Structures are given as structure tokens and as C-alpha cells.
Amino acid sequence: MSAISVGETATTAARPLHGVAAQFGTVDELMRAAERVKAAGYTRTDAYTPFPVEGLDEALGMRPTRIGWIVLAAGLAGGLGGFFMQWWANTTYFPLIIGGKPLNSWPNWIVVTFECTILAAAFTAGLVMIFRNGMPRAYHPIFNLPGFEQASRDKFFIAIEAADPQFDLRRTTAFLQSLAPERVTEVEA
Amino acid sequence: MYLVSVVHLITTGIGIFGNNIPVAWAMPIVNFVWWIGIGHAGTLISAALLLFRQPWRTTINRFAEAMTIFAVVCAGLYPILHLGRPWVFYWLLPYPNTFGLFPQFRSPLDWDLFAIGTYASVSVLFWFIGLIPDLAALRDRAPTAFQRILYSVLCLGWTGSAKAWQRYQRAYLLIAALSFPLVLSVHSTIAMDFAVAQVPGWNNTIMPPYFVAGAVFAGFAMVLILAVPLRRAFGLEKLITMRHLDNAAKLMLATGMVVVYGYLIEIFIAWYSGVEFERYMIWNRLFGQHAQFFWALILCNFVAIQPLWFRRVRQSPLALFVISLIVSVGMWLERFVIIIVSLTKDFLPSSWGDYISTFWDWALYLGSFGLFSTLFFLFIRLLPSIATAETKETLHHYEHHKLDPLEEIRESYFAEVKA
Numbered sequence: 059m060s061a062i063s064v065g066e067t068a069t070t071a072a073r074p075l076h077g078v079a080a081q082f083g084t085v086d087e088l089m090r091a092a093e094r095v096k097a098a099g100y101t102r103t104d105a106y107t108p109f110p111v112e113g114l115d116e117a118l119g120m121r122p123t124r125i126g127w128i129v130l131a132a133g134l135a136g137g138l139g140g141f142f143m144q145w146w147a148n149t150t151y152f153p154l155i156i157g158g159k160p161l162n163s164w165p166n167w168i169v170v171t172f173e174c175t176i177l178a179a180a181f182t183a184g185l186v187m188i189f190r191n192g193m194p195r196a197y198h199p200i201f202n203l204p205g206f207e208q209a210s211r212d213k214f215f216i217a218i219e220a221a222d223p224q225f226d227l228r229r230t231t232a233f234l235q236s237l238a239p240e241r242v243t244e245v246e247a
Numbered sequence: 248m249y250l251v252s253v254v255h256l257i258t259t260g261i262g263i264f265g266n267n268i269p270v271a272w273a274m275p276i277v278n279f280v281w282w283i284g285i286g287h288a289g290t291l292i293s294a295a296l297l298l299f300r301q302p303w304r305t306t307i308n309r310f311a312e313a314m315t316i317f318a319v320v321c322a323g324l325y326p327i328l329h330l331g332r333p334w335v336f337y338w339l340l341p342y343p344n345t346f347g348l349f350p351q352f353r354s355p356l357d358w359d360l361f362a363i364g365t366y367a368s369v370s371v372l373f374w375f376i377g378l379i380p381d382l383a384a385l386r387d388r389a390p391t392a393f394q395r396i397l398y399s400v401l402c403l404g405w406t407g408s409a410k411a412w413q414r415y416q417r418a419y420l421l422i423a424a425l426s427f428p429l430v431l432s433v434h435s436t437i438a439m440d441f442a443v444a445q446v447p448g449w450n451n452t453i454m455p456p457y458f459v460a461g462a463v464f465a466g467f468a469m470v471l472i473l474a475v476p477l478r479r480a481f482g483l484e485k486l487i488t489m490r491h492l493d494n495a496a497k498l499m500l501a502t503g504m505v506v507v508y509g510y511l512i513e514i515f516i517a518w519y520s521g522v523e524f525e526r527y528m529i530w531n532r533l534f535g536q537h538a539q540f541f542w543a544l545i546l547c548n549f550v551a552i553q554p555l556w557f558r559r560v561r562q563s564p565l566a567l568f569v570i571s572l573i574v575s576v577g578m579w580l581e582r583f584v585i586i587i588v589s590l591t592k593d594f595l596p597s598s599w600g601d602y603i604s605t606f607w608d609w610a611l612y613l614g615s616f617g618l619f620s621t622l623f624f625l626f627i628r629l630l631p632s633i634a635t636a637e638t639k640e641t642l643h644h645y646e647h648h649k650l651d652p653l654e655e656i657r658e659s660y661f662a663e664v665k666a
Contacts (some may be wrong), residue, residue, distance in 0.1 A: 104411040108384070115413040123414045129421050169358035169436055173365040178434075180425045181371045184376050187418035188403060191411040195404030207387035 076199035076246060077102075077219035079231050080239035081208075085111055088214040091237040092117035095216060098233060102222035106200060106215040118216075125190070129183045136178025141171040202246045217245060277582040278612050280437060281465065282322035282619075283363070284578060287430050288466020289315030290370060291660075293377075294426035297419075307491050310477065310627075311470055312374040317622040318469070320369045321615040355440045362436040369429060373422050376415070378630065379405050434462045457509035464502040464548075465578040467495050468571040473623070475568040493561045499574065500555040506581075507549045532581065532584060540584050547577025 066069075082088040088105065096119045103118055105111075144167040148154070151169055153161050157213060188194070202208060216239075218230050227244070234242045277606070289311035296308070382402035435455035470622055471492065478487040514533075517525040532541050551573040554560040561567065 106406055107409065107412065110412040110416050111409070114409045118409055120410055120413060123417050125414055125417045126421065128265075129418075133425075169355075169432070169439070170361045172432055173358075173361040173429075176369065176425050176429045177365045180372060180422050180429075183418040183421040183425070184372045187376070187414045190414055190582065191405075191408075193403035194400075198404060198406055200406055237281070 074246070075220045075227065075244060076202070077217045077222075077225070077244075078201050078227070078234055078242060079200070079215050079217040079245050080234040080242045081238050081239060082214045082216070083212075085214065087238065088112065088216065089117055091216055091239065094237055095218065099224055100218050100230075101131055102219040102225075104200075104217050106206070106217070108212060108214075111214075125183065127195050128186050129179050132182035133175045133179030137171050137175035139178070140174025143174075144159055144170060150190070199245055203243055213240075257651050276325070277579065278615065279322050280458075280582045280586075281579050282318045282325070283437060284434065284462035284465040284613065285328070285469045286315040286318035286322065286366075286370075286466065287434060287459070287462040287573075288470050289313070289318075290366075290373075290426050290430045291466065292470070293373065293462055294423040294430070297423045298427060300491035307470070307474065307487055309374075309377065310473065311632075312370065312377065313623065314469060314473060316367070316370050316374060317619050317626075319363065319370060320622065321619050323363050323367055324615075355436070358436045359440060362433045366429060369422070369426055373419075373426055376419055376422065377414075378441075379403065382630075412426055422666055431459055434459045451508060451513065453512055453516070457506065457512075459580060460502045460505035460509065461578060463504055464499060465575060467499040467502070468574040468578070471495055471499070471567050471571040472575065472648045475564045475571075477627070479564070486556050489562055492564060493558075496555050496561040496567055496570075499571070501547060503555075503574070510549075544577055544580040544584055547573045547580060551577065570599040583651045 080091065082091060085107075088107070088111065092105060096117060101119065105114055105118060107114065141164075145162065145164070148163070148167075149161045154184060155161065159166070192198075200215075203215070203217075206215070216234070216237075218225060218234065220227075222230075224230075231242055231244070289308075292311040293308040379402050382398050383405035386398035386402055435458065438454035438458035444487070474487055474492065474495070514529050517529040520526075532538070551570055555570065560570075
């Protein structure tokens with residue numbers, strides 16, 4: 059694997075730096091590198107891949123997502139909200155006897171309750187995912203990386219951000235070079 | 248045609264339809280149930296097969312989801328247009344209004360609104376979330392600035408970061424898990440529009456599961472109707488393989504037999520219940536004035552699917568295409584028989600009636616095909632009709648674990664990579 063640095067210290071030193079990124083050609087190389095990045099103690103890291111890579115989040119030391127709990131709460135809230143909206147409308151706000159049924163004819167309300175549960179939970183799942191990922195977003199420093207358009211096709215990237223407490227441009231670049239990547243590039247902020 | 252029909256309907260009123268008393272529900276409702284049934288296979292392929300970890304789904308789920316959304320659009324407009332005053336359809340929603348009123352939550356028609364509204368919006372959400380990574384890929388290889396900007400906006404600035412993928416996968420799985428019961432609930436709710444009424448032939452507890460099976464049956468027929476020409480026209484034989492068609496055909500056969508079981512049980516229960524009106528309804532359905540529709544239905548939905556037991560038939564795209572067309576007609580007839588034939592002769596002979604459809608019934612129906620195909624062609628033209636990120640993941644998975652149930656996909660992928 060040829061290791062060529064295309065980062066030019068002269069131009070990048072003038073501008074703030076987002077971090078340093080290494081490009082890999084296969085998932086296996088990426089996973090090995092991710093393990094070593096974590097082992098080296100870097101915490102402000104991220105990887106960019108064209109498809110979800112199983113175990114990559116753990117390899118980089120990311121915590122599991124809590125989205126499931128949020129969705130559970132939203133679903134319960136939606137269901138209860140839906141049910142009591144009907145309960146309130148039919149028993150308290152505008153009591154009206156229909157078809158000889160009791161005012162609190164709850165079996166009639168199950169369908170709407172169920173649909174409200176699903177609606178609230180599904181949209182919470184989608185929107186929480188989008189907003190927690192910082193989307194919609196017009197700009198991200200990683201887009202400055204030359205060749206990053208490959209990240210949606212068939213290349214894999216690991217970035218160590220300048221905000222990492224261990225970050226040091228020269229040492230971090232050298233460290234990433236040692237992981238046998240296709241190339242290492244500095245990323246402008 | 249759709250536009251003309253809709254304008255004529257709104258300006259003139261629903262008197263242009265052949266509906267009458269006692270046949271107050273007629274072709275618009277038949278077509279509505281037919282379209283929404285078609286939509287169901289899309290969600291089922293996407294959500295249920297994802298949950299059951301059937302990776303072969305990845306190449307067909309995208310267009311199946313699109314089919315769902317467009318079918319629901321066609322379906323959802325029917326009850327709204329059927330309201331009589333369609334411009335006030337929002338009266339069905341519980342919103343704070345100056346009348347100080349709430350909708351009637353005890354009515355199945357309001358259940359319908361909630362079920363279909365939820366179904367349509369969750370389907371769009373699921374489809375869009377699935378599209379995000381593929382839109383990002385399109386952004387990255389867009390040839391013109393306009394396309395790059397368009398797809399950049401649509402993909403919301405997706406980067407493909409590991410943390411983003413982690414949340415993405417969890418959210419996608421959760422929405423799939425929520426969609427699965429949702430699909431089942433939607434057609435059950437529609438079935439309850441009928442089952443809750445007292446009309447003989449409608450008031451059956453079997454309606455919800457039987458409607459769901461019918462929906463999946465019709466939906467897979469539509470998947471095949473769309474998939475066979477699509478794979479041919481775009482050379483996707485390596486991605487939408489014979490295995491997909493074979494599986495869809497098997498599911499069609501299985502759900503078709505469930506539907507046939509439903510027909511038999513309806514007849515049995517009518518006899519077993521001892522209710523005079525139920526018995527008469529079945530007699531009327533089988534041998535009455537409109538009996539030809541029932542026997543055509545049996546021909547389409549029972550006789551026509553029997554060749555699917557044979558592997559050779561399931562391996563022939565042409566045969567599958569023809570059978571699927573017949574099944575679609577059959578499912579339309581089924582709703583016609585249930586809704587209209589049941590209504591013509593219900594309780595008192597003095598209030599029996601008959602039904603004759605009008606030009607505008609058919610114009611609106613044919614127009615809805617136009618709406619569906621316009622949306623579908625736009626989708627094929629503008630958006631990735633194969634879920635590429637998921638397909639890559641599946642490929643990687645098989646490469647990695649040296650399994651090869653998707654031999655054909657792998658070969659074509661590597662052929663493309665080398666080229």
C-alpha cells in the first residue's frame with residue numbers, strides 16, 4: 059500500500075484545521091486501523107463509509123445510541139395522548155351518547171390510539187436521527203477532504219479531529235501513516 | 248383524465264357516480280380498497296423482510312416502497328373525493344376549531360382517516376430515510392452543478408460518518424418495526440369499515456385478516472407487474488434476480504390461498520350462522536343477478552394462481568406478469584363483489600336495488616392509473632430505484648463471510664467494478 063502524504067503544511071498552517079484523515083480501500087483495513095486509533099487513545103474521531111460497517115462504532119469506542127429509549131417514550135406519549143384526547147372529547151368536553159354506548163366507550167378508541175402511537179414513535183425515530191446527526195446541514199469540514207466523494211462509493215475514511223486532546227499535527231499524521239492507508243490528508247475546517 | 252374527472256366531480260358533486268340507495272358505496276370505495284391493498288406489499292417487503300433478516304429484499308425494496316406511496320396517494324384521494332364536500336375533508340381531523348367540535352372517534356370512517364394518514368406519512372418517512380445515503384451518493388457523482396445542488400439539499404448533508412450510521416441503522420430498524428404492525432392495522436381498519444356495519448356479507452369477524460391477506464396478494468401482484476418490465480428495460484436482471492420473482496410468486500400463491508380460504512369460510516359461516524339474510528346474500532353472490540362477477544373472481548384469484556405451484560412457471564417472467572395482471576383484476580372483482588353485490592340485495596326485498604356504473608366512475612378509475620404511472624415514472628427517472636447503499640452492505644456481508652446466496656449479484660458487481 060503506497061503511503062503518500064498530500065497534505066501541504068505551508069497552505070494549511072495558515073487556516074484552522076478540522077483534523078487529519080486517512081483513506082482506506084477495504085473494510086478490513088479500516089477496521090484494523092479503527093482498533094489501533096482507539097488503542098492509541100484518540101477520542102475525537104470519526105469514520106466515513108459508503109455503507110454501515112458492522113462493529114465500526116465499537117471499534118472506534120462510540121457509545122451505543124439511545125435513540126430506542128427516546129422512541130419508546132414518544133410512542134407511549136403518542137398513545138396516551140391519542141387515547142386521552144378521545145376520552146376527554148367524548149366524556150368531558152362534549153358528552154354525547156351515540157348508539158346507546160357508554161360515554162367512556164374505550165374499545166372504539168383503540169384504532170386511533172394505536173395509530174397515534176405509531177405516528178409519534180416513527181416520526182420521533184426519523185427526526186431524532188436526522189437532528190442528532192446535525193442534519194440538515196449545508197457544510198461539514200470533511201467535505202473539504204479531496205476525494206471525499208469516494209466515501210459514498212467505495213472508499214473508507216478515518217478522521218482524527220484537531221479538537222482531540224492528543225492531537226498533534228505531525229505526530230498524528232505520522233501515526234495515521236503507520237496504519238498503511240492509501241493516503242493521509244489534512245482537512246481544513 | 249384524472250384532473251378532468253376530479254374537477255368535474257368537485258364542481259358537480261358525487262351525483263356523477265353510479266352510487267344510489269341502497270348501493271351508497273360503490274366504485275370509488277372499490278377502487279380505494281383496491282389501491283390501498285396494492286400499497287401493502289411495498290411496506291411488507293421493506294419492513295417485514297428487514298426484520299426477518301431476508302437480505303434478498305435489498306434490491307427490490309426501494310421501488311416497492313415507492314409503489315406503496317403512490318398507491319396510497321391514489322387510494323387516499325378516493326375517500327376524500329367521495330366525501331361530497333371534499334374541500335372540508337379536514338373536518339375529520341381533531342383540530343381546534345370555531346365549531347367547538349371534535350370528530351366522531353367512534354366511527355370507523357375516522358379510524359380510516361387516522362390509519363391512512365399515519366400509513367401515508369410513515370411510508371414517506373421510511374422511504375425518505377432509506378433514500379438519504381443514496382442521495383448523498385448521487386450528490387457525489389452528479390455531473391452538473393444543478394444536480395449536485397439538488398441532491399445536496401435532498402440528502403440533508405449526509406456524511407456517512409460512523410456515528411451517523413449507528414443512529415441511522417437504529418432509527419431505520421425502529422421505523423421498520425413500527426411499520427409492520429402499522430400495515431396490518433391499516434387494512435384491518437379498512438376491513439372494519441365493513442365489519443362494523445350490519446350489512447350481510449360485511450358483518451364478519453374474518454374480515455380484517457382476510458383483507459390483509461388479500462392486500463398482500465394484490466400487492467405482490469403489483470410488485471411483479473412493475474418489476475418484470477423494470478428489470479427488462481433497465482437491464483437489472485442481475486439485481487432483481489429470478490430468485491426475487493420466484494419468492495414474490497410463492498408469497499402470492501400463499502396469500503392467494505389464504506384469500507380463497509376466506510371465500511370458503513364466508514360461505515360456510517353464512518350457512519352455519521343460520522341467519523336468513525346471510526344465507527340469501529351468499530346465494531345471491533353465487534347464483535344471483537351478478538353471479539358472473541363472483542365466478543370471474545374465482546377464475547382470477549383461485550384458478551389463475553394454481554400454475555404457480557410449478558417451478559417452471561415461477562421461472563418465467565412473462566407468465567408471472569400475465570398471472571399478476573389477472574390477479575389484479577381478480578382483486579378488483581373481489582372488492583366489487585363484497586361491496587356492491589352485498590349492498591344490492593340486503594334485508595327487505597322492498598328496498599333492494601341495482602347498480603350501474605357511469606362514465607365518470609371509470610374515468611376517475613382510469614385517471615388514477617395515470618396518476619400512479621406518472622409518479623412512478625418520475626421516481627424511476629429522478630431517484631435511485633435500487634437501494635445502492637444497502638446492496639453494497641449486503642455484498643460486503645457475503646464477501647466477508649464467504650456465503651453466496653446472492654451469487655448473481657456478486658458477479659455483476661465485480662463485473663461492474665472491473666469495467
